[in-house]
Amino acid sequence: MFQLDLKSRKSIYEQVVDNIKELVIAGVLNSEDKLPSVRELSKALTVNPNTVQKAYRELEYQGFIYTVSGLGTFVTSPIHSVMDGKKAHELQDNIRRDIKELLYMGMTRAQINELLQELFEERGEGND
Amino acid sequence: MFQLDLKSRKSIYEQVVDNIKELVIAGVLNSEDKLPSVRELSKALTVNPNTVQKAYRELEYQGFIYTVSGLGTFVTSPIHSVMDGKKAHELQDNIRRDIKELLYMGMTRAQINELLQELFEERGEGND
DNA sequence: GACACCGTATTAGGCAATATAGTACACTGC
DNA sequence: GCAGTGTACTATATTGCCTAATACGGTGTC
Numbered sequence A, B: 001m002f003q004l005d006l007k008s009r010k011s012i013y014e015q016v017v018d019n020i021k022e023l024v025i026a027g028v029l030n031s032e033d034k035l036p037s038v039r040e041l042s043k044a045l046t047v048n049p050n051t052v053q054k055a056y057r058e059l060e061y062q063g064f065i066y067t068v069s070g071l072g073t074f075v076t077s078p079i080h081s082v083m084d085g086k087k088a089h090e091l092q093d094n095i096r097r098d099i100k101e102l103l104y105m106g107m108t109r110a111q112i113n114e115l116l117q118e119l120f121e122e123r124g125e126g127n128d
Numbered sequence C: 001g002a003c004a005c006c007g008t009a010t011t012a013g014g015c016a017a018t019a020t021a022g023t024a025c026a027c028t029g030c
Numbered sequence D: 001g002c003a004g005t006g007t008a009c010t011a012t013a014t015t016g017c018c019t020a021a022t023a024c025g026g027t028g029t030c
Helices: A012-025 A038-045 A049-061 A085-104 A109-122 B012-025 B038-045 B049-061 B085-104 B109-122
Strands: A065-068 A072-075 B065-068 B072-075
Touching: A012 A038, A012 A049, A012 B085, A038 A049, A049 A065, A085 A109, A085 B012, A085 B085, A085 B109, A109 B085, A109 B109, B012 B038, B012 B049, B038 B049, B049 B065, B085 B109
Parallel strands: none
Antiparallel strands: A065 A072, B065 B072
8 A cells, every 4th residue: 555664753653644645635545435444454564553543543533534333444525624724724834834944945936836836737726 | 032832742842943943034033143042041941951952953953053162053144054955855845745735625726826925925025 | 143344442561752950071252 | 260152971750652462342244
């Protein structure tokens, strides 16, 4: 499914969270898709089931997945996690902080606009 | 100088790093300004001198400040920390990741452009 | 009901990072 | 010399992460 970087400063469960989040956002995992079970994924990654469980709990808290006891865990449809105000705020604050730092380092406004342009094109976004 | 949030998930030294970084980027602390001494700031924040020292070491590593033994620590002129490739890359990756997440959550391209617009205006930036 | 699969909870221990405390050393300017 | 600066070191307590092992309850199949 994905690889772990044991040399990373990030903890394992954080890496699991980030990787799955990316798969969902990129559309590799779609709404209502079933995720690997805790035991299955823990075996595949050769980590402890508790570690995977912690990652799933975090992903559920963030609204990306939901679980049905006895059945498994599934990808939430995006409509359910729409604009959780607090989270959107945090993301925007992060972006603001990072862009300010890039500007301080000498990056130009044009270069930043270019970065966004590439992102939008990559997603085949419209103009709204 | 600033306040610490002891309830935060962030460690103390990280909060010190972030706060000082913001002061530098916002222009509250200017190039060649002298920072409070390790002992002075640790007393003001009622934390251990070692914790402040760790924060200063990190800020020096990131290129925001420099130290002269026996004299103190000072703000680096921005020209010295220009576009450290690795760091700029990390920042851009962060921005990419956060914007993708915002788009997934339903934020529109227009709203994101607006966010940037506000940032640029706030800084009184030109058009390049 | 038996069984296999799911998520979940609990307890325990090891390890690393964080923060504290205290002490010591080298450098600079007066 | 002295006061102020950064820096280094040891030791300790606390916290978070990760592992290990075990147990419990829900669901679907037979």
